Amino acid sequence: MNSTVTTGTETSVWGGGNQPLGASYGKLMMWFFLVSDALTFSGFLAAYGFSRFKFIETWPIADEVFTHVPFFHGNYPMIYVALMTFVLIMSSVTMVLAVDAGHKMKQNAVIWYMFATVIGGIIFVGSQAWEWGTFIKGDHGALETKGGRILQFVKADTGERASLADFAASIPDDRIIHERKNGLWFFQEPTLTSVSLAEVVEGFKADSNILIRTEQINEEGEKTLLDRKASLAKLAEATQVVEGANLIHNEYGSRLFADFFFFITGFHGFHVFSGVVINIIIFFNVVIGTYERRGHYEMVEKVGLYWHFVDLVWVFVFTFFYLV
Amino acid sequence: MADGHKLEIFRGLVKFKSNTQKIWGVLAFLTLITAVEVVLGIIKPASLTDTYVLGMKLINWVFIILTLVKAYYIAWDFMHLRDEKSSLRRAIVWTPIFLVIYLTFILLVEADYIYNVYKDGFVSWNF
Numbered sequence: 441m442n443s444t445v446t447t448g449t450e451t452s453v454w455g456g457g458n459q460p461l462g463a464s465y466g467k468l469m470m471w472f473f474l475v476s477d478a479l480t481f482s483g484f485l486a487a488y489g490f491s492r493f494k495f496i497e498t499w500p501i502a503d504e505v506f507t508h509v510p511f512f513h514g515n516y517p518m519i520y521v522a523l524m525t526f527v528l529i530m531s532s533v534t535m536v537l538a539v540d541a542g543h544k545m546k547q548n549a550v551i552w553y554m555f556a557t558v559i560g561g562i563i564f565v566g567s568q569a570w571e572w573g574t575f576i577k578g579d580h581g582a583l584e585t586k587g588g589r590i591l592q593f594v595k596a597d598t599g600e601r602a603s604l605a606d607f608a609a610s611i612p613d614d615r616i617i618h619e620r621k622n623g624l625w626f627f628q629e630p631t632l633t634s635v636s637l638a639e640v641v642e643g644f645k646a647d648s649n650i651l652i653r654t655e656q657i658n659e660e661g662e663k664t665l666l667d668r669k670a671s672l673a674k675l676a677e678a679t680q681v682v683e684g685a686n687l688i689h690n691e692y693g694s695r696l697f698a699d700f701f702f703f704i705t706g707f708h709g710f711h712v713f714s715g716v717v718i719n720i721i722i723f724f725n726v727v728i729g730t731y732e733r734r735g736h737y738e739m740v741e742k743v744g745l746y747w748h749f750v751d752l753v754w755v756f757v758f759t760f761f762y763l764v
Numbered sequence: 765m766a767d768g769h770k771l772e773i774f775r776g777l778v779k780f781k782s783n784t785q786k787i788w789g790v791l792a793f794l795t796l797i798t799a800v801e802v803v804l805g806i807i808k809p810a811s812l813t814d815t816y817v818l819g820m821k822l823i824n825w826v827f828i829i830l831t832l833v834k835a836y837y838i839a840w841d842f843m844h845l846r847d848e849k850s851s852l853r854r855a856i857v858w859t860p861i862f863l864v865i866y867l868t869f870i871l872l873v874e875a876d877y878i879y880n881v882y883k884d885g886f887v888s889w890n891f
Binding site for chain 2: 486494525751
């Protein structure tokens with residue numbers, strides 16, 4: 441009604457200066473964002489559940505997919521992911537300690553806790569990159585059938601997985617990779633697999649110790665192992681060699697598994713990356729004393745909410761991708 | 765806010781002297797749960813994998829419940845929901861919970877139906 445500043449706004453609810461629900465504007469908006477983001481992730485995980493229930497009998501077993509630890513050889517299912525989870529929870533702890541130090545206006549403590557949080561975040565993103573690299577590179581290799589199913593190989597005597605290179609025959613190759621520089625047409629083709637289908641088939645026929653494992657999960661919750669005769673029959677259906685995983689082929693089993701792996705952990709990794717960037721900005725703001733002059737460290741608290749949320753999402757991704 | 769922290773967890777069973785102490789206490793608890801999950805995931809006790817509850821292995825229910833427990837302590841103590849007004853807390857927590865239960869129910873039932881179509885239908889998809 442009039443444009444002059446009125447006093448005594450505290451007498452009117454609509455006068456401004458109120459904090460609905462006892463939270464400041466910034467915190468409330470951060471919570472709005474987090475709830476909507478939580479629903480986005482829930483949508484992804486629910487879609488994952490949908491695809492998994494669709495192919496419940498053939499879905500890959502996560503323990504057999506994520507078995508590597510950097511700098512160590514051997515079979516260590518889940519150890520590295522558990523470590524990553526711990527790193528992220530740990531950086532969540534340093535973040536909440538930074539918020540706590542901020543409440544007490546201890547600038548130096550906030551600086552060090554923010555620094556530790558950033559380091560934790562970087563370690564996590566790096567680990568995830570490594571995990572992606574290992575997943576894409578592949579482990580033992582497999583064959584794909586006409587129907588798009590995956591056939592893996594197992595040593596009959598030990599029950600261990602057999603890599604294609606372990607038994608594939610060596611046929612002096614007639615096929616070399618076609619590069620742009622060779623030939624008349626400027627076509628090129630994707631990298632050839634390290635062994636050809638013919639080499640795998642020949643090697644399989646020659647080595648009676650190798651059996652085929654299908655995607656089908658049996659009553660014991662393990663992948664079905666075919667006997668030698670059924671293996672040889674199944675081998676005729678193979679159309680190509682698959683090494684590693686991408687969006688179209690996946691040596692670990694259902695390609696949807698790889699698609700969801702890339703999509704969900706990628707989206708989460710992007711969140712962690714943004715979180716690290718935001719944390720670095722806040723870190724420098726703390727260092728130059730912005731919040732000291734402002735008189736409160738609420739900004740650290742708001743960024744902290746985002747960082748904890750990233751941790752929270754990982755807890756769910758860890759369960760639904762690696763454990764269940 | 766600085767002094768407004770509620771310092772007890774497990775419904776008052778454990779009380780901490782300061783907020784910092786509470787944070788380390790919660791970390792210890794979360795680490796313990798993660799360790800239990802990993803150990804269960806590696807040894808996979810037969811008693812848990814052979815029992816089915818509501819169409820899912822008991823061990824998976826254990827994992828999901830432990831995850832929800834972890835999520836609760838992250839949200840309540842790290843994100844300070846314990847110190848917020850209950851109206852804000854409920855708005856934040858129950859909105860996603862309701863929508864997620866709704867969505868998972870619909871999608872999983874539908875997926876199970878499609879699974880049966882693939883299994884018993886006349887069209888062969890694994891050729």
